[in-house]
Structures are given as C-alpha cells and as structure tokens.
Amino acid sequence: MALANNTGEVEPVDPQQPAEGDKQGMPILMVGALGVVYGDIGTSPIYAFREALHASGEAVSRSDVLGVLSLIVWALTLIVTVKYVAFVLRADNKGEGGTLSLMALARMAYPKGATVILGIGLCGAALFFGDAIITPAVSVLSAVEGLEVVTPAFDPYVVPITLLILAGLFSVQRFGSGKVAVVFGPVMLVWFVSLGMVGLSHLVDDPSVLLAINPYYAVYYLATTPTGAFITVGAVFLAVTGAEALYVDLGHFGRKPIVLTWFWVVFPCLLLCYFGQGAFVLSHGGKPENPFFQMMPEWALVPMVILATAATVIASQSVISGAFSLTRQAVQLNLLPRIEVQHTSESQLGQIYMPRVNLIVALGVMLLVVGFGSSSALASAYGISVTGEMLMTTILLFVVMRARWTWPIGVALGLALLFGVIDSGFFLANVVKVMEGGWVSISVACIMGLIMVTWIRGSRLLFDKTRKNEVPLDFLAGNLAKKQPNLVPGTAIFLTSDPLSAPTALMHSLKHYKVLHEQNVILSVVTAQQPKVPDSERVKMETINDLFMRVTLTFGYMEHPNIPRALAICRKKGWKFDIMTTSFFLSRRSLKASPNSGMPMWQDRLFIGLARSAADATEYFQIPTGRVVEIGTQVAI
Structure with missing residues (x-):
C-alpha cells in the first residue's frame, strides 16, 4: 500500500446526514456531541480541582483557591475556546479531524517538509495511544472513589469494582458503540446540568470566588509561589484534558454542533462547577479532600456517584473509539500493519471494532488500575501524553495556517507562539512528574512510535529490495504479447504495491504453471491523503496491450x-x-x-513479527476467499 497526494474534489453532502444549518437536526447533533465529544473533559471536575489544590498543600489560603480557579478558567478559555474552537476546528480535512488528518493536510499543503511533518504526526499519534490507556483508568477510578465519601467501608473494594466496570466496558465493544450511543448524549446532558446546578447552589457559600475570572489572580499565584505553582499548573491541566476530542470527533458531528454545545452547555456548566467547588473549599476552612463529592447534598451523594461512574464510562468509550479510528487511519496511511477491522453498523461506516486493539488497551488500562491503585496516583501519569499531543497539533496548525490558508507570517507565527508557549508550559509542568507516574505516558508513546517507525522503515526497505529483482511490467507484457504462452479462459487479478513492475505472483505463475489468463489485471490499492474518495475518482484504468491492463483503486x-x-x-x-x-x-x-538490511537485527525481527501479525489481505480487502490464490516467496531483508 502506498501514499498518494490526491487532493480530490469536495464530496457531495450525504443526504442522510443533517447539514450544519439544519435546525431540526442540530439539537440531535448537539446532544450526540455531549455524549461523544465532551465525555472526557466533562468528567475532569471530579479530580482536576482537587489535584490542583493538593499540589498547593494540605491547607490552602484564599489566594491559593482564587489562583487555582483563575488558572483553570483561563486554561479552559485559551486552550479550548480560543485554540480548538476558534482555530483548530477550522483545519478540517474534508470534514475529518484528528492528528493524522491534520498531518495529511499539512503534508499536502507543504510537500517539501513531508518527512518532518510525518515525524510530527507520528509523535502526536503515539502520544494519543498513551492517552487512550490512561483516560479510562483515571476516569472510572476517580468516580468509584466517590463510594469512599459515602462510607470508608468501601475503600478495599474501589479497585475491584473499577476492574469489573472496565471489564464490562471492554467486553461490550464487539457489539459496537451505536447500540448504546443513544443513551450517551442524554446521560451526559443530565451530568452537565447536575454539575451546573450543584456548583451554582454552592456559589452562595462565598460569591467572592467569581473574582477568579480576573487573570490577575492567576498571574499573582504564579509569581508568588513559583515552585509550588509549577506543580499546580501540571494538575490544572487536568481540567482541559479531553479538549483534543473536539478535533478528533469533528467528522462525526461537524463544526457547528460542537461549537454550539461548548458555548451553550459545556463551558458554563464546567465554570459553575469549578466555582462552586472553590466556594465550598473557602467556606470549609480550606482543607480539601474530595470537594466534588463532599459538596453534594447527602441525599444526592449515591445518585451522583452512580451518575459520575456512568459519565466516566462514556468518557472512556470516547477514547476507546478514538483509538480504533486512529489505528485504522494509521493502517490506511501505511504507518501500521493491517489489523482486523469489524464493522458493527450496516449504516455507519465509522462504527468499527478492532479485537486486537481492544485487548491491548484493556490489558494496559487494568494494569494501570492495579499498579497505581488510586486516581491521585494516576493523575501524575496523566498529562504528558495529552500536552505533548496538543503541542504537535500547534506545530501542524502553523503549517496549515501558513501554507494552506496563506495567512501572513506575522499572524500565523503570533498565534502559533501563543498556543506553543501555553502548551509548552503545561508540558514542562507535567514532565517533572515522570518518576511519579509520567513514565507510563512516555513508555506507551515510545513503544507506539518505535512500532510505527519500524513498520515504515521496514516496508520501504522491503519494497526497495524486491523492486531490484522485479521485471518492468511493460517489458514483460510486450514479450508475452509477441510470444504468447498457453492461454486459459478467465481473468487473473494480481495485487501489487508497485504497478510498474511485474508482480512476484505473476512471475512465479509463469515459471511454474507455464500458462497465462486471457485477461490479466495488475491491481494496486492506493491510500489518498484525504478521508474519503468519491466513486468518480475511485478507479483509474490503463490498457497495456490485449493481455494486460493496469488498474489503480484509490x-x-x-x-x-x-x-x-x-x-x-x-x-x-x-x-x-x-x-x-x-x-x-x-x-x-x-x-x-x-545483517545487511540497513536496520539493526532487533529491528529486523520486530518488523518481521509485525508483518506476520498483519491481518490476512483477503479479509482486509474483502476479496471472496474462494477466488484467491496465494503464492509464497522467501525474502531476506
């Protein structure tokens, strides 16, 4: 499979999908966006404010509370509202979003830097996989820990209950998210409304917390407590984790529903909840333990723990589905070997299930829950992958702003520096937590990065090696037309990644069987750097002579x-x-x-292992199994 710089034409709007301006479809899309797009960032109030205050010490002062609140408010404003909502969401690739979509868009806009852009995209994709493993663990664990507030007797059962919930979540993935997605949106709507109402009810405890809207308190806090503030900033970032989901899930809902949902529901409810937690802490002596659950009325505590658990499961589902989608994109762009894909919906192409990816993520998540044991411990591991991915997004966005949108260098560079400084600050604040758990994110990202780099490098070496021994197709076709072997009726289609050379299967067939079909098609499958290709551009046909034809499917x-x-x-x-x-x-x-492959021996073996684990080409390309002939060859790389 090869990459192709095929920009294509804009696809017609699917009549089954409501247009962005469709007033009847908009409320449905907005409720759906609540369940899929905002699940992760919507569960951050459970632990973000708590961890930020814990970083300030056991007893916090009024200036600490106002400083932390101001940092959270302006982090949500600058990162989510300004960066993602105002700018990143505009960088859609034929309606699709995500790190690899942005990478493909940047490569098309600036082909001279294709290699560097590929490296940046690989880093972003690898970091996302780290996020996909940590998010379910910290989200579900933090919700179940609410049982400890009900009664300390639940303390020994928090981890086992979390594992049971996660096991159930991963076991139902094979049925597809579509069957349960209908309840995601309404549940998250109830969740956000509950956040806003509880926060609003506690604002009367100390209305002066609203002063935190003034960025002066954030600046003052950072200036007066530089050492503690650096650690606090790393915890504050937990409030914006999930912002990248706005871009990743762009293709599911479109820009307008995501933007409207943010401003009408998510942003105000999050602010009310954080301000309510701040007022509660100030009115209770500034000694926070678990303010989110402690500020709940006694009658609402158990229902809120149940609702929080449901919300965190939904948030986890979003990240798991994102891991499936990103893996499929990586496979299509030839960054990973073919992996089995099962479609779980007859009408929605994007609803897929990958058994191998599901198993790997499930094992990783459960190991983290058992290994760390609490959401506070896991919070140290959370952040590096997300901040790193956001930094990669900023760099790729600059390329798109400058090369594709042709913005003036001053405007593009100014915005990139603003976002880059913020992202870098959060990244450095999280890097200091490497030994406390941040090594998990780095390890997962490095492993995924190594796998992708090995696959790319090994595939290129294998292609170059096999190409040296292959015969030019036009030369072979010309000779066979002059001196035809025995012809048998029917059509033979030879799959190859190099349409200019005679496929190995064709050469071995001629060598061993001494026959040729009446019609012979050299078929190549190409992946375009755009999400979908219209049928009008799907097929390219070229007749070589009476015996051979070259076909390219995009x-x-x-x-x-x-x-x-x-x-x-x-x-x-x-x-x-x-x-x-x-x-x-x-x-x-x-x-x-x-030993002469061009890669270290260990990397050779890793590439061979990846190649052997690849899904069968017959199933991957959905070819009828009864019509396939496989011819084996041995190649030393």
Missing part, C-alpha cells in the same frame, strides 16, 4: 478497502468481467532477518 484513509465493490465501478467504464471466472493472485512473503 481509497481515503477513513475508508475500509472493498476491492470487489470498487471493481464494480470498472464495469461502468467498459471493462467487462465475471467475478465467478476471476482469480485473485496474492504474493505471500516469508521474511528472514539479514
């Missing part, structure tokens, strides 16, 4: 390749064939490590 990186369905388009272009008399020939390579 798919977007958000699409799952279906070769038979794509070949049906060829009928409309004049190529007549019968699928029942068509055979698909695939080359199956048996790889052997070689």
